[in-house]
């Protein structure tokens with residue numbers, strides 16, 4: 001039943017496009033960040049301590065002979081229930097912004113081509129991420145929101161398919177969704193951010209916590225390129241959706257932050273992340289925004305509530321008023 005309290009889901013993680021790709025270089029994966037992140041996810045969700053069993057039996061350009069399926073007798077490949085969502089980074093945003101897919105235009109040749117090119121690019125990244133997770137022994141399966149029937153109305157989420165994600169989890173597999181180009185009932189098409197997909201899943205499935213991985217240590221009071229930017233340690237969200245900074249004390253009670261996004265970012269960058277994180281927190285789920293590939297990311301995966309984080313943890317906590 002959708003909307004039910006289901007604490008058997010440990011965590012929903014967003015692999016930010018800025019974290020796992022080089023966002024300013026067309027279709028370029030940050031291999032090192034992706035590999036560390038997949039290893040940290042395996043360490044956090046694995047229910048057994050033995051070495052990982054690769055589930056990627058595909059042929060590779062570097063290793064042309066596909067690996068032999070291993071003898072899996074007696075091996076445990078079960079994991080805790082995690083959901084993974086990823087952003088597009090340098091896969092998808094370039095194509096979408098060149099043709100304004102986020103603003104519609106599916107009836108024009110450029111709009112149609114942009115929609116197709118965006119989906120080719122972002123589903124390519126999904127394939128790369130699913131393979132990287134599978135080679136760590138995580139039973140990952142790709143789920144494209146467009147194909148699963150997710151759509152918007154005036155760019156706000158209208159249709160979703162949370163039940164399909166539940167079914168995948170019930171089969172002890174790990175769903176890997178992503179931001180996508182989708183149909184929009186008023187403007188034809190748009191870009192649905194992975195941040196919004198994560199928010200909807202968190203609202204309906206109520207994981208113990210949610211983690212946004214990105215390429216900076218957390219949310220700052222202004223773009224981190226400004227040398228005076230201060231990292232926000234904790235944001236408190238009120239019942240009406242308004243929020244205030246509670247830590248550090250020097251910024252306490254301040255209610256806004258300055259953000260900026262790359263010119264080709266079609267989904268609003270850090271500003272979207274903060275507002276979606278606030279909605280998740282309002283539904284009672286703690287949100288941690290943290291830098292990918294760091295020990296703080298691993299700690300965030302493993303800590304089901306903010307009380308489990310150590311004093312040395314670096315990142316931003318977004319939580320409901322207590």
Ligand SMILES: Nc1ncnc2c1ncn2[C@@H]1O[C@H](COP(=O)(O)OP(=O)(O)OP(=O)(O)O)[C@@H](O)[C@H]1O
Nearest residue numbers: 016017018087089214219220222223259260269270
């Ligand atoms: N106030 C701010 N605090 C933190 N980061 C900020 C702020 N303003 C701008 N940024 C920028 O936001 C970027 C991260 O947001 P972005 O939406 O690109 O992340 P992502 O979710 O990892 O990527 P994607 O949307 O492709 O999935 C950082 O690179 C940072 O420079």
Ligand SMILES: C=C(C)CCOP(=O)(O)O
Nearest residue numbers: 087088092179193194267
């Ligand atoms: C550009 C596309 C296809 C998806 C954007 O998702 P996001 O990077 O999570 O905002």
